[in-house]
Structures are given as structure tokens and as C-alpha cells.
Amino acid sequence: MRVPFTKMHGLGNDFVVLDARGDPLPELEPRVAAALADRREGIGCDQVILLEKSESADFRMRIFNSDGGEVGACGNASRAVALLHGAPARVETAGGTIALEPSDGGASVDMGVPRFEWDAIPLDYPMDTLRMPVGWGYLEEPGAANVGNPHVVFFVADSDAIALDSLGPEIETDPLFPERVNVNVATIVDRTRIRLRVWERGAGLTRACGTGACATAVVAMRRGLVEREVAVELPGGALTILWQEDGRIRMTGPATESYRGSFEWDDYA
Incomplete structure (x- = not known):
């Protein structure tokens, strides 16, 4: 199965973005995310970002760190995804729903309300x-x-x-x-x-x-x-x-698309 990806970064914090909003992908297991993130034998990144359909927002963003662990939020990835999406959007994440608004060379992101308890x-x-x-x-x-x-x-x-x-x-x-x-x-x-x-x-x-x-x-x-x-x-x-x-916190800053490519899913599964 040939899978396209977009390599992006926000201030050098880099991502492999997989867009499954149209055609679904197999379940992204932690070991697959870690293999994709490996800088020697994979594509290489700090986080793998998976975009999926959502019933409660415009789409869903899942975030996997380079060790394969899934986390709830990533501000730099949010700006990159806003740039890739190209229009304002409400995005479901494991940490809550956020709002993205792309701008020239970057994005503004409503990161929600912080918790201190x-x-x-x-x-x-x-x-x-x-x-x-x-x-x-x-x-x-x-x-x-x-x-x-x-x-x-x-x-x-x-x-x-x-x-x-x-x-x-x-x-x-x-x-x-x-x-x-x-x-x-x-x-x-x-x-x-x-x-x-x-x-x-x-x-x-x-x-x-x-x-x-x-x-x-x-x-x-x-x-x-x-x-x-x-x-x-x-x-x-x-x-x-x-x-x-x-x-609510609003974060504004740059994001950049580095390049696009594709890989064979079975090489990492």
C-alpha cells in the first residue's frame, strides 16, 4: 500500500503528516509511528501527525511522538496542519478541540483553556x-x-x-x-x-x-x-x-512545508 506524506516543520520541530481524511489508513500502531519517525531508517521527524475524519469537528488530528507514544496536543504541528489545510478549521485532538486559522507563512491557533489543578x-x-x-x-x-x-x-x-x-x-x-x-x-x-x-x-x-x-x-x-x-x-x-x-490561549507563529513523498506501508508495519 503506497501512502503519501507531507514533511513539515514549525520552527524546526518537524513532522510527517499523514492525511487519512479521504482514504482511511490501517491503524497507526506505536511501533509504526516510531519506525516512520526514525531518522536513520525511516522518514525522520519529532512527531507523526495523522489526520482523520471527525464527527464533532472539521477533522481530527492525532499526534505520535518519535517513541511511538500518542499525546494530546502539539502547538507547532497545529500550525503546520493549518497551513496544509489552507482554511480556518475546528480540529478535534485528544487534548480537546482547537481552532486553526492559517496566515501568510504560518498560523494562529486557539489552544484552549489551560488547566492548573x-x-x-x-x-x-x-x-x-x-x-x-x-x-x-x-x-x-x-x-x-x-x-x-x-x-x-x-x-x-x-x-x-x-x-x-x-x-x-x-x-x-x-x-x-x-x-x-x-x-x-x-x-x-x-x-x-x-x-x-x-x-x-x-x-x-x-x-x-x-x-x-x-x-x-x-x-x-x-x-x-x-x-x-x-x-x-x-x-x-x-x-x-x-x-x-x-x-483561552492564542499562539501565533510560522510553519513550513519541506517536501512531499510516499512510502510503502508494509515496510514499516
Whole structure:
């Protein structure tokens, strides 16, 4: 079975997009997603994105990390899908329904309302998620938010100086986080700018993470560190995050189509 795909990226966070809205595909099992994402023997990507029909929205978007695990949200992929779709749309995800609106070279995405309750992150036991009384080495007192998937956010003097390649996997898999967690280290530049690096659960260090930018921004806003609209600067580029008065997050930034191709499903099944 020959399957077409579109390779896309948002600020260097890259995706293999499979469009099954017209012709359905076999079930995308985790091992198949991981094989497609493999950068040596597959197509190579941070996430595999599967588009399907939906009864409650314009279409459904499923997101598989490079380890094959399925997750609830991906901000950069949402912008890429908006660009591919080419028109405003309501999109069903495992993390909730979001709204996409393409623009020149990118998109604006309504990411929904963030959750801050300890059991919505989720955490293993109750605690204040604005300033959590926990730490790992020199990373202490993070904030937490769920923006379709779980994030912890540490504010540090210099995010580039943090050994995130070693601390990231330790925190991601800590028993405190029963569904694992995305790890963000952020530096407040001023009240309108944040520098950010992200260890993404199931994918590792990434050049950009849209939900990480959203989570970091709203945690910083809850602590009174920044204004309600900020530029979040990631290694791959910048995103604009606006926490609207109605409680919903709007993320705006670029997306790019890299190339198109096809593969034999049985080569990866």
C-alpha cells in the first residue's frame, strides 16, 4: 500500500503528516509511528501527525511522538496542519478541540483553556502547581500547567546553561508525573520576552515546542513576571503567546512545508 506524506516543520520541530481524511489508513500502531519517525531508517521527524475524519469537528488530528507514544496536543504541528489545510478549521485532538486559522507563512491557533489543578496535570499527589515544593538538583520550585499535555516550568537565570539533556529525562520520568511530563527551562528577558528550552516527553530536546511556549507563558503570567502577551524565543525561532481575557490561549507563529513523498506501508508495519 503506497501512502503519501507531507514533511513539515514549525520552527524546526518537524513532522510527517499523514492525511487519512479521504482514504482511511490501517491503524497507526506505536511501533509504526516510531519506525516512520526514525531518522536513520525511516522518514525522520519529532512527531507523526495523522489526520482523520471527525464527527464533532472539521477533522481530527492525532499526534505520535518519535517513541511511538500518542499525546494530546502539539502547538507547532497545529500550525503546520493549518497551513496544509489552507482554511480556518475546528480540529478535534485528544487534548480537546482547537481552532486553526492559517496566515501568510504560518498560523494562529486557539489552544484552549489551560488547566492548573494538580490532578489535571496530573501529579501523583496534591500540591500547589503555581510554585511546586519540589526540585531536581539546581532546578527548583517549578510551576505546572496542562495545555493539552502536561508541562513543568522552571525559571532560571540562563536557560542555555542548564544541562537539560541529563535533567530532562530524569524529571520526565519521575514518579510524581504518572503520565510523564514535558520539561521547560525559561529565562525572563523582560516583561514581553521569554527565552525557552524544552525537553519534550517521548521526543527529547527539541528546537521548538508550541505547547511548551504556551505553558511557560501562562505560568509566568500567573506569577506576575510578564504581560498577557509575550514573545517566547526558542532555539528554532519565536512564537507570540496571548492569554486572552476569556481564559483561552492564542499562539501565533510560522510553519513550513519541506517536501512531499510516499512510502510503502508494509515496510514499516
